[in-house]
Amino acid sequence: MKKARITAAVCATAMTGVLLTSGQIPATTTPSAVAASAPAALASARTDGEALQRSLRAAPEEGLETPFEQSNGSRWTSVAQARKFRHQLDAASDRVTVQTVGRSGDRQPIELVSVGFPRPKPLAEAAKGSVVLFNCSIHGNEPSGREGCLQMARDMSTTNDPNWKRLLKQSTVLFININPDGWKANTRGNADGVDVNRDFLGLKTPEAQTLAKVMRDWKPDVMNDLHEFGPREYYDTQALVLWPRNRNVDPQIHDLSQRMVNDYTGAQIEAGGHSTGIYGELVKDGVAFQQIAGDHQARILRNYTGLKHITGQLTETASRAVPDDADQGATAVNRRRVTDQYASAMGSMSMMMENRRQLARQSDQAAERATQAGADRSGVIYFSGQDNMLPTSSAGVETNPMCGYQLTAAQLKDTRQTMKLHGISWTRNDDGAYVSLAQPGRSLIPLLFDERAEYGITEAAPVTQC
Numbered sequence: 327m328k329k330a331r332i333t334a335a336v337c338a339t340a341m342t343g344v345l346l347t348s349g350q351i352p353a354t355t356t357p358s359a360v361a362a363s364a365p366a367a368l369a370s371a372r373t374d375g376e377a378l379q380r381s382l383r384a385a386p387e388e389g390l391e392t393p394f395e396q397s398n399g400s401r402w403t404s405v406a407q408a409r410k411f412r413h414q415l416d417a418a419s420d421r422v423t424v425q426t427v428g429r430s431g432d433r434q435p436i437e438l439v440s441v442g443f444p445r446p447k448p449l450a451e452a453a454k455g456s457v458v459l460f461n462c463s464i465h466g467n468e469p470s471g472r473e474g475c476l477q478m479a480r481d482m483s484t485t486n487d488p489n490w491k492r493l494l495k496q497s498t499v500l501f502i503n504i505n506p507d508g509w510k511a512n513t514r515g516n517a518d519g520v521d522v523n524r525d526f527l528g529l530k531t532p533e534a535q536t537l538a539k540v541m542r543d544w545k546p547d548v549m550n551d552l553h554e555f556g557p558r559e560y561y562d563t564q565a566l567v568l569w570p571r572n573r574n575v576d577p578q579i580h581d582l583s584q585r586m587v588n589d590y591t592g593a594q595i596e597a598g599g600h601s602t603g604i605y606g607e608l609v610k611d612g613v614a615f616q617q618i619a620g621d622h623q624a625r626i627l628r629n630y631t632g633l634k635h636i637t638g639q640l641t642e643t644a645s646r647a648v649p650d651d652a653d654q655g656a657t658a659v660n661r662r663r664v665t666d667q668y669a670s671a672m673g674s675m676s677m678m679m680e681n682r683r684q685l686a687r688q689s690d691q692a693a694e695r696a697t698q699a700g701a702d703r704s705g706v707i708y709f710s711g712q713d714n715m716l717p718t719s720s721a722g723v724e725t726n727p728m729c730g731y732q733l734t735a736a737q738l739k740d741t742r743q744t745m746k747l748h749g750i751s752w753t754r755n756d757d758g759a760y761v762s763l764a765q766p767g768r769s770l771i772p773l774l775f776d777e778r779a780e781y782g783i784t785e786a787a788p789v790t791q792c
């Protein structure tokens with residue numbers, strides 16, 4: 327049974343900051359709360375999503391089962407078994423292509439699985455069309471996301487449902503696991519112990535570099551980042567979801583991401599009878615009373631995705647039994663963990679099916695809006711705060727944006743590869759290089775180069791005389 331959960335409550339936060347009044351806050355409703363306020367809209371989204379999931383689950387398996395499925399949830403698929411599975415899938419189906427797009431710190435291949443109908447489009451063609459990207463367990467000790475990805479890629483490769491064939495003809499679906507070293511060692515970080523999900527500004531790890539390159543080149547419209555969390559008191563739903571909270575994210579992309587969380591991915595998990603909440607928010611008696619995670623940091627993939635004008639989100643499933651699991655055994659809980667990842671991914675596919683043109687249009691227009699704002703020096707740039715919290719001091723916000731940043735020759739040398747991966751362009755000059763804000767990366771650039779940026783890569787000189 328589902329429990330009553332958060333209503334559109336203002337979350338009292340543990341972080342220092344100015345909470346906005348409810349009128350200023352983007353609706354932070356859970357799927358349950360949305361269901362109460364907009365039953366008709368949600369009902370249609372759910373019906374489609376459920377039908378879509380049922381038909382995909384009915385896909386012929388053609389003999390290919392993951393070790394996790396073969397063991398009914400008692401054994402997780404190993405990194406070597408997963409690679410074998412992916413290549414079997416590639417060999418068995420025209421709809422699947424597996425390519426090595428990078429190498430981990432320990433030189434393991436990082437493979438990108440692309441799925442399309444009747445066959446996946448090549449990069450250049452796919453990038454011009456609709457692309458959904460699933461980041462399958464960036465943290466090596468959170469196995470359920472990558473299990474869900476393997477099953478979904480398999481089911482997409484064998485389904486006979488005409489709706490799925492149409493969807494896969496219109497959209498390219500990408501699955502990637504960028505941390506095979508963490509997978510092999512069952513560690514959160516990579517082989518050097520670095521948390522790759524804190525590296526999306528500096529791009530120091532080969533793993534984050536690979537994903538940044540994939541995002542730059544394939545231009546996804548939708549991204550879902552699959553994780554697991556350790557449940558605790560007041561934080562014990564079966565799954566959690568969250569959109570990008572960085573205040574610099576384009577408002578339309580922010581709202582589309584929030585809509586995906588509320589009306590699609592969260593709703594899809596709940597339609598399967600499982601409970602959801604908002605990542606990072608402790609909840610007591612239906613009221614969120616403290617925020618312990620899920621902040622604005624641009625170096626986290628969830629926020630980076632929004633800054634790249636991609637509709638994106640985080641999914642987390644509870645890695646242990648929670649009260650809603652009602653005394654299920656360990657393997658049943660493992661299956662629930664995977665089922666909820668699959669359902670969340672299904673929600674993203676449903677989002678794509680119903681909003682394909684809008685998603686593509688808003689990604690393009692957000693890039694144009696950013697370029698225009700950079701050229702006009704309009705808007706503001708935030709160095710702190712998040713979507714439900716203003717910065718606490720004037721250092722956290724620039725109300726009179728600069729035209730760009732001047733890099734010294736040494737700074738250019740140090741950062742040019744990183745800028746390339748972020749898709750940021752610059753102009754060489756006598757002093758080094760000028761990085762104009764009049765480009766799609768307008769919101770990202772100050773977070774890389776400003777002295778006020780918490781996770782900047784260098785402190786470059788802001789240019790205010792254009």
Ligand SMILES: [Zn+2]
Pocket residue numbers: 465468552553554
């Ligand atoms: Zn994680």
